[in-house]
Amino acid sequence: MSFSPLIERLMESLRVLPGVGPKTAQRMAMHLLERDRDGGRRLVAALDVALERVGYCRRCRTLTEEEVCGICQSARRDDAVLCVVESPADQLAIEEAGGFRGRYFVLHGHLSPLDGIGPEDIGLDQLEARIAEGGVEEIVLATNPTVEGEATAHYIAAQLAPQGVSLSRLAYGVPMGGELEYVDGGTLSRAFNGRLPFRGE
């Protein structure tokens, strides 16, 4: 025996969520069907509209339903410093740590030749064009302190070197092998203050 086809299909599709195995998917499906159909309907509506309308900010590529995101629109941010991050979650972590008042650029990943992820896939043509516009004096390469994040930072540094912009990297207050998203605010803010010139050797 199993559940009816529509319930089995629901359980199967819940497994698209990270960390959700068969048992958790069953518990979630039963909870929604047995105890919280209104909550389930709100989830359908919210996910549907988010998938439909959330895209990339035209300027910094973060996730947003607007053409240009709030930070890019803000008149109170410093155009001279641009922080390059791998993901919107990393960007949020830096914002929540506080202290940084510049702009962002979001890669949505890192270079990964084995997975066929090259420079255009992480928006580096757009990043170069943006630097070429002028006005950016320093780029903080805040990619993750992982092998791939390091490699991506080095690649970007090499690409942008001709443009004569100053490059820095977060200080190693951030734990090696970790992901920015999960670093506490204090560590992150200290790492920002201790950022170092990036040589991209």
Place this chain on the structure above:
Amino acid sequence: MSFSPLIERLMESLRVLPGVGPKTAQRMAMHLLERDRDGGRRLVAALDVALERVGYCRRCRTLTEEEVCGICQSARRDDAVLCVVESPADQLAIEEAGGFRGRYFVLHGHLSPLDGIGPEDIGLDQLEARIAEGGVEEIVLATNPTVEGEATAHYIAAQLAPQGVSLSRLAYGVPMGGELEYVDGGTLSRAFNGRLPFRGE
């Protein structure tokens, strides 16, 4: 800073899922928006149709999109034995354990006067009507071995007593593969009282 309104709304609505806190909701929202929009759309469709079409089996009250569920429809089940369970998940667990060939009745909960959950809310009028039809010789009261499950079983037993049907309850005992040291006293003492002749074949 926070994410854009539609992303915040998505994260909020994901928290309707059991065991999902703010950090997990963020991880799920980012995963769906950044890496698996197709999976997200499948989830929207599956949840939408399940909420729309999955209801209660007219005969046993289990969750199904059919008028009458597969087990109730099956000609190969024994009408003489009816197993009463609290939830479709309990029913599935019994089916997966194997061996039981009778029919089911699903309460969708247990009596809970403090929460205003009375006999009609768990379908006891329907259960009585079903027994009155005749044909059921034994009812297995497979409610949970909890205070509420016990109370519910006792209430049902009292209600059905006049109909002269035989009532049974799942055996209590030490769980297979468990260690006595970790079995609570109540369970252990019941297991002692319910001890069986040992043949040691």
